[in-house]
Amino acid sequence: MNPTNIVIVGATSAIARAIAERYLTGSSFVLVARDADRASAIADDLTIRGAAIVSIVAADLADLADHARVVHETCAAMPSIDLVVIAHGVLPEQDRCDVDPDYAIATFSLNADSMISIMHRFVNQLIDQRQGTAVVISSVAGERGRASNYTYGAAKAAVTAYASGLRARAAAYGVRVITVKPGFVDTPMTSHLPKNPLFASADTVAANVAAAVRRGTASIYAPWFWRPVMALIRILPEKIFMKLKA
Numbered sequence: 001m002n003p004t005n006i007v008i009v010g011a012t013s014a015i016a017r018a019i020a021e022r023y024l025t026g027s028s029f030v031l032v033a034r035d036a037d038r039a040s041a042i043a044d045d046l047t048i049r050g051a052a053i054v055s056i057v058a059a060d061l062a063d064l065a066d067h068a069r070v071v072h073e074t075c076a077a078m079p080s081i082d083l084v085v086i087a088h089g090v091l092p093e094q095d096r097c098d099v100d101p102d103y104a105i106a107t108f109s110l111n112a113d114s115m116i117s118i119m120h121r122f123v124n125q126l127i128d129q130r131q132g133t134a135v136v137i138s139s140v141a142g143e144r145g146r147a148s149n150y151t152y153g154a155a156k157a158a159v160t161a162y163a164s165g166l167r168a169r170a171a172a173y174g175v176r177v178i179t180v181k182p183g184f185v186d187t188p189m190t191s192h193l194p195k196n197p198l199f200a201s202a203d204t205v206a207a208n209v210a211a212a213v214r215r216g217t218a219s220i221y222a223p224w225f226w227r228p229v230m231a232l233i234r235i236l237p238e239k240i241f242m243k244l245k246a
Contacts, residue, residue, distance in 0.1 A: 134166075144230075144233055
């Protein structure tokens with residue numbers, strides 16, 4: 001059965017919005033986002049296209065101390081949650097990270113600490129309910145640290161590992177935690193990057209997520225071809241891997 005009570009954290013991201021569009025008809029949403037105006041525009045669009053109720057919780061997710069309020073207000077707007085999608089984050093400038101440790105740590109915290117904190121809190125809520133699914137958007141970048149994006153990759157590695165532990169814990173309570181590891185996705189966050197055939201659309205990733213939710217898959221690559229690609233990347237000897245520029 002499709003989820004009908006859905007929480008989208010980082011709701012203004014292209015992937016988050018594409019996932020929401022997979023569950024439009026008759027569903028109720030809580031959109032968690034920093035930009036309330038953009039979230040409101042998305043809420044209006046979802047409502048016009050068939051969503052039953054769309055509420056907004058405005059929050060700067062970099063503020064970990066505010067996460068308890070976010071979950072509390074979400075649960076007040078939607079007493080029972082079927083699906084929560086954790087999809088916020090930034091793609092930092094690695095060149096700047098290389099020379100500015102403060103910037104590196106700040107972006108690491110948003111991509112790792114913030115995702116882990118809000119994911120953990122929502123999974124606890126699902127465990128209290130004894131049902132529901134949490135989807136966390138990680139990345140293939142977390143498979144191995146590359147010189148071109150190791151700050152982002154390290155954060156995503158932490159998210160993947162933490163989600164794995166939460167999944168093992170939550171399973172005993174009938175709750176699922178799904179890790180999604182996209183490769184390159186053509187979104188505003190990657191608009192500055194040159195495109196190549198490995199880029200997927202946000203809609204493609206959303207379709208993969210909906211299939212994983214339907215099947216109960218624990219962890220997916222999005223699209224599928226990243227699984228063999230990353231298997232090869234993981235087994236490359238370090239001397240060879242360090243010479244890669246991508």
